[in-house]
Amino acid sequence: MLAGFATDALQSFSVSAEDIADEQADEIEALAAAVDFEERQEQDPEYVRLPEEVHKKLKLAQIDLEKTIDSASEHVIVQSTINEYRQLWDAFVTFCIENELVEDVPPDQLDEFWRGLPEKLPVWIASWIMSKADDIDIHTKKPKDPSIPRVTYARAQKMRAAISHKFGREYKRGVQPWTENVLVPGTFFGNPSISVTVSQYMVRAGEIVTSARAMDEETMKKLWEYNSNFHRDDEIKPLSRKRKLDQPEQWAGYKIRHMLQALYSISMLCLLRYDEALKIKWSHLCLTCMDGVPVLILQLPFRKTDQTGGIAPFYLWPDAERPWMDAVDAFARWADICDKMKIEQSGYVFRARAHFDEISMQPRACMSPDSFLECFRNNMVDINVDPRPYGMHSFRRGGCQYLATVMRWPIRNICSWGGWAENFDNPGTIFRYLLSWVLILVQLAAEHVTARNHTYIGSES
Known part of the structure; x- marks a missing residue:
């Protein structure tokens, strides 16, 4: 057999x-x-x-x-x-x-x-x-x-x-x-x-x-619902060893989760590589209005494929029908939290963590890839999703599939938006993202067992 x-x-x-x-x-x-x-x-x-x-x-x-x-x-x-x-x-x-x-x-x-x-x-x-x-x-x-x-x-x-x-x-x-x-x-x-x-x-x-498994809209919705409704506690309390063991979901508070949610949505919608997303600075972002509608403009100074600049800006619009994919609202919430924390809006937007639910006050203290991956995996465990197939490239891959299958973007537009060559001189990557066997595995594993028995990443044993 x-x-x-x-x-x-x-x-x-x-x-x-x-x-x-x-x-x-x-x-x-x-x-x-x-x-x-x-x-x-x-x-x-x-x-x-x-x-x-x-x-x-x-x-x-x-x-x-x-x-x-x-x-x-x-x-x-x-x-x-x-x-x-x-x-x-x-x-x-x-x-x-x-x-x-x-x-x-x-x-x-x-x-x-x-x-x-x-x-x-x-x-x-x-x-x-x-x-x-x-x-x-x-x-x-x-x-x-x-x-x-x-x-x-x-x-x-x-x-x-x-x-x-x-x-x-x-x-x-x-x-x-x-x-x-x-x-x-x-x-x-x-x-x-x-x-x-x-x-x-x-x-x-x-x-x-x-090839990390692609992030999908349903998982983004679960993350958004969990993080948005997480208990808010403005008083910073030290976490005892016993509390960490009894409440593993207390690996971070609502502030860190709102920062992550903004990072998730911007990364996915702009098809960013993790190093591009983590290095976004306040000067790269502009929250403005166009015809009375709030718009988030992201202007990256460089990308992996465009090291010398000259990159077209990303224009992100609100999405009332899919608030879990609304990068404008997610960023606005994070900016508001930074104001209340008296965080100077200069330097890196996504800062290194400081203790349970604080971030570094240093503008040049960027969140590291390892720290992001640990937070991301813990967040996936929060919603009972096995985090192991996912990685820091999941949002770029998932965003590509989201724009193609949900938003119905033409492939040429996705290539231009994501930084792939428009002349299709190397189409392997884009088509692996869209049509690879990974999609088949995701469908086969649609009813995946939950991760309820997982140990939270980074928790003390």
């Missing part, structure tokens, strides 16, 4: 042939760098010099020569890495045994079984990595409970490298891609770790890490 599901799941991921080829090429290059000792020794006899006192006239048996070369090249990979590879290989074998993938193979024959390259090896390898690195449970096909830990993409790469090492060096399968023998159908040669199945999954696993 596991193998069947893994095959279906892996086939359902939309990954281009070019991405798979690149992933295979990277894996081949990495493995080749570790196993090319024999070839280099053959091409250059001086690569590893033998002491002169060695008895050169002694005739060596072929098997002894192979052992000598293996021993000499053993330390091409450091011993600690080899030990880790062995531990990961044992974990893979245990995974296969526990999931009854090799139930008919006696323990003392497992080594010979692996050398025989069973047909489903690539599926088993991808399933093992998926069981540790993915949001989707390989048994139920549903999102995992938020309490279940996932390994990082770097760890997933190490897991694959361990399998590549096992078959490439120990089983002498080298760096040839996994291929079916056309003369004997059903038999294979090459390295199972360097297969389309495994490469396809690794491309997806990399996307999971590098």
Whole structure:
């Protein structure tokens, strides 16, 4: 059942042939760098010099020569890495045994079984990595409970490298891609770790890490409702350790939450990268009126793609129908709070936190990316949303989808607004934002389990 599901799941991921080829090429290059000792020794006899006192006239048996070369090249990979590879290989074998993938193979024959390259090896390898690195449970096909830990993409790469090492060096399968023998159908040669199945999954696993899940309008509405209605207490009270444990939602007060809400809405509507949003200064913003309507104008001096300036200003208008997407109101509220706190409206708008519900009085004290991410994740836990798939890029990605699917903006307008080239000379990013498999995963996880058992980020244990 596991193998069947893994095959279906892996086939359902939309990954281009070019991405798979690149992933295979990277894996081949990495493995080749570790196993090319024999070839280099053959091409250059001086690569590893033998002491002169060695008895050169002694005739060596072929098997002894192979052992000598293996021993000499053993330390091409450091011993600690080899030990880790062995531990990961044992974990893979245990995974296969526990999931009854090799139930008919006696323990003392497992080594010979692996050398025989069973047909489903690539599926088993991808399933093992998926069981540790993915949001989707390989048994139920549903999102995992938020309490279940996932390994990082770097760890997933190490897991694959361990399998590549096992078959490439120990089983002498080298760096040839996994291929079916056309003369004997059903038999294979090459390295199972360097297969389309495994490469396809690794491309997806990399996307999971590098591509934060898009913020959506429904989640923005929940954040707005929670933050807007948060209890207001003008008296700053020290938080005891016991209170932090009993009331984890007290990681910040209403002031910090209003600052975050303004940051969320401006970032999403202007498709800002996190470093662009955090570095907004009071001088970059102007709250004015046009025909009796309040308008927020944001004039950035530079962007990632326009370091020398000359950037068209962003004009943000009120949205009475969607107050959770109203950056004008959110900013006005934050500006009013700053006035009451006697915060000078110069320097950075989004300041570093100071204690429970205060911000720095220093104009140059910008909120750091780490602090923002911690606050953002805690805020997501407030509304029972698993924060792990989201990152500092979620608002730019989500804003792109919001403008396209809700506001019905033409793609050319979105490109111009978000700083992408209008001539579509590099359309990959914009179309990944709009049509990538991330949208499919979001739909599959629409009924995601809540994060009620989460520990608040940064809370004391």
